[in-house]
Amino acid sequence: MTNQPSCVIVIFGATGDLAKRKLFPSIYNLFKNGNLSDRFAVVGVARREWSNDFFREKVIEAVHDASDAEVDSEDVASFSDHFYYHPFDVRDTASFVSLKQLLDQLDDTYEVPNNRLFYMAMAPEYFGTIALHLDEAKLTEVDGWKRLVIEKPFGHDLPSAEVLNDQIRQVFSEDEIYRIDHYLGKEMVQNIEVIRFANAMFEQLWNNRFIANIQLTSSESLDVGERGNYYEKSGALRDMVQNHMLQMVSLLAMEPPINLSTEEVRGEKVKVLRSLRHVPASEADDYFVRGQYGAGEIDSQAIKGFREVESVTDDSNTETFVAAKLMIDNHRWAGVPFYIRTGKSMTVKSTQIVVEFKDLPMNLYGTQDVSLGKNLLTIHIQPDEGITLQMNVKKPGSNGETTPIAMEFSKKSALKMNSPEAYERLMHDCMIGDATNFTRWDEVAHSWQFIDSIAEHWRDKLGEEFPNYPAGSMGPIASDELLAKDGFHWWPITNVENKNTVISGKALENDTSIKQ
Numbered sequence: 194m195t196n197q198p199s200c201v202i203v204i205f206g207a208t209g210d211l212a213k214r215k216l217f218p219s220i221y222n223l224f225k226n227g228n229l230s231d232r233f234a235v236v237g238v239a240r241r242e243w244s245n246d247f248f249r250e251k252v253i254e255a256v257h258d259a260s261d262a263e264v265d266s267e268d269v270a271s272f273s274d275h276f277y278y279h280p281f282d283v284r285d286t287a288s289f290v291s292l293k294q295l296l297d298q299l300d301d302t303y304e305v306p307n308n309r310l311f312y313m314a315m316a317p318e319y320f321g322t323i324a325l326h327l328d329e330a331k332l333t334e335v336d337g338w339k340r341l342v343i344e345k346p347f348g349h350d351l352p353s354a355e356v357l358n359d360q361i362r363q364v365f366s367e368d369e370i371y372r373i374d375h376y377l378g379k380e381m382v383q384n385i386e387v388i389r390f391a392n393a394m395f396e397q398l399w400n401n402r403f404i405a406n407i408q409l410t411s412s413e414s415l416d417v418g419e420r421g422n423y424y425e426k427s428g429a430l431r432d433m434v435q436n437h438m439l440q441m442v443s444l445l446a447m448e449p450p451i452n453l454s455t456e457e458v459r460g461e462k463v464k465v466l467r468s469l470r471h472v473p474a475s476e477a478d479d480y481f482v483r484g485q486y487g488a489g490e491i492d493s494q495a496i497k498g499f500r501e502v503e504s505v506t507d508d509s510n511t512e513t514f515v516a517a518k519l520m521i522d523n524h525r526w527a528g529v530p531f532y533i534r535t536g537k538s539m540t541v542k543s544t545q546i547v548v549e550f551k552d553l554p555m556n557l558y559g560t561q562d563v564s565l566g567k568n569l570l571t572i573h574i575q576p577d578e579g580i581t582l583q584m585n586v587k588k589p590g591s592n593g594e595t596t597p598i599a600m601e602f603s604k605k606s607a608l609k610m611n612s613p614e615a616y617e618r619l620m621h622d623c624m625i626g627d628a629t630n631f632t633r634w635d636e637v638a639h640s641w642q643f644i645d646s647i648a649e650h651w652r653d654k655l656g657e658e659f660p661n662y663p664a665g666s667m668g669p670i671a672s673d674e675l676l677a678k679d680g681f682h683w684w685p686i687t688n689v690e691n692k693n694t695v696i697s698g699k700a701l702e703n704d705t706s707i708k709q
């Protein structure tokens with residue numbers, strides 16, 4: 194295994210949004226930071242009749258657009274020389290023959306040891322077709338390695354995911370398939386395992402004896418942008434919960450693996466997904482809340498309601514918000530709710546995990562009016578990265594009074610570096626053959642199985658209650674009620690880089706543990 198892999202990368206969907214915003218800049222960063230050998234080439238495939246030169250200009254533009262800092266123009270130009278464009282419709286079998294000729298030629302030009310990475314950055318309905326054509330045209334007959342990176346959504350329910358999986362498995366073995374979930378490439382998501390398994394003070398307490406509940410918020414202030422067509426069919430449940438949210442839950446809840454090998458880690462994660470309490474349609478409303486935003490305001494800007502977005506019907510039944518209470522029925526987690534919420538056009542863009550610990554058996558410092566603050570561990574995933582531990586200390590100068598304080602670790606300010614993009618990390622992992630942070634088929638299958646009954650229930654239940662939250666809010670009131678029924682509330686979204694200021698949410702009365 195080398196840290197400077199050499200391969201030819203074929204990007205299907207090279208004129209698209211993902212390629213431009215994520216893939217080209219990520220490959221550039223790998224190249225610039227010496228994590229990719231000089232012996233590489235990238236072939237872009239899409240239907241538009243672009244030339245190599247025009248494609249290279251687009252690559253250069255994408256790299257500049259994605260960089261905060263000044264980019265060396267000569268560096269980017271020599272990087273873009275490795276890019277080639279091959280226009281065709283992926284439904285056209287014959288074009289795969291000429292693609293093979295180009296790849297063979299590039300192997301020679303760049304002395305690539307016949308390693309091929311096929312990246313499917315296109316609408317999912319083409320994934321199966323492309324895999325079968327690659328096989329027919331013998332593009333997958335290689336002396337080196339061949340790997341397939343497949344974007345989400347992996348199907349739209351369990352049966353369609355099974356069909357897709359069968360198609361790609363005819364051509365690629367399970368260990369050649371990299372089902373990408375970009376949340377698994379985020380620095381602080383990868384940190385969940387380290388926080389848990391490298392700290393005695395957390396791991397000993399990480400169970401139902403000491404934890405009251407775990408809350409996971411992934412809110413977005415943006416709306417669906419130009420993806421109305423896709424999102425109208427997908428909704429927040431399929432777009433975010435089936436993949437990113439359940440993956441983070443499995444990292445939070447898994448048992449310690451016996452080692453950090455790909456199969457051991459994935460094996461532990463899948464056990465969590467298997468232990469998720471199945472919610473039948475008849476009980477869906479006890480565990481799940483859905484929402485759709487109406488008109489509102491974000492950062493003093495007027496926002497149109499979801500039903501006014503292009504490609505969205507004016508009686509759309511699609512949810513743009515989901516909150517849920519997940520129960521993991523195993524020894525470690527019996528009785529501990531994992532609350533999740535995600536949505537579009539919410540107050541703020543933030544992904545944050547809060548672990549709320551149980552109260553001590555008795556409170557030596559309390560009075561009738563004042564209770565001890567809760568112990569909270571907050572993992573700030575994005576946009577701020579870090580950890581906050583909230584605990585109680587003596588109120589200075591007082592006699593027996595306590596006050597909650599926050600111990601903070603802010604990754605960017607402490608280590609003075611920016612996290613590499615999740616895609617960059619995951620593309621490198623794929624090139625070096627490390628599939629740990631990609632989802633295995635059984636993880637995908639169990640996630641769909643869990644989601645499907647809810648999706649069906651919502652499909653059959655007309656969205657007459659929509660819209661039920663204004664753009665710029667934290668979702669419908671029912672999301673707060675979901676926790677209130679259990680005697681909990683959503684903890685505010687805070688920012689660790691800014692001294693844990695509360696950026697969304699409000700303190701409950703008499704709750705001394707929230708700093709406003």
Ligand SMILES: NC(=O)C1=CN([C@@H]2O[C@H](COP(=O)(O)OP(=O)(O)OC[C@H]3O[C@@H](n4cnc5c(N)ncnc54)[C@H](OP(=O)(O)O)[C@@H]3O)[C@@H](O)[C@H]2O)C=CC1
Pocket residue numbers: 205206207208209210211212238239240241281282283284313314315316317344345346
């Ligand atoms: N954009 C994002 O932020 C994210 C995207 N994804 C996933 O990545 C994938 C790509 O998304 P995105 O880039 O946004 O989509 P776009 O619609 O922007 O791009 C689609 C690409 O496919 C090409 N294409 C479409 N039909 C054909 C065809 N028949 N033959 C050849 N090329 C074709 C288009 O080019 P042309 O018209 O020139 O043929 C274009 O390059 C999807 O699966 C999406 O769900 C996942 C997470 C985030």
Ligand SMILES: O=C1O[C@H](COP(=O)(O)O)[C@@H](O)[C@H](O)[C@H]1O
Pocket residue numbers: 375413432433
């Ligand atoms: O996969 C997706 O993720 C993005 C959110 O990703 P983030 O890294 O910006 O948090 C979401 O906007 C998109 O709808 C979804 O398809």
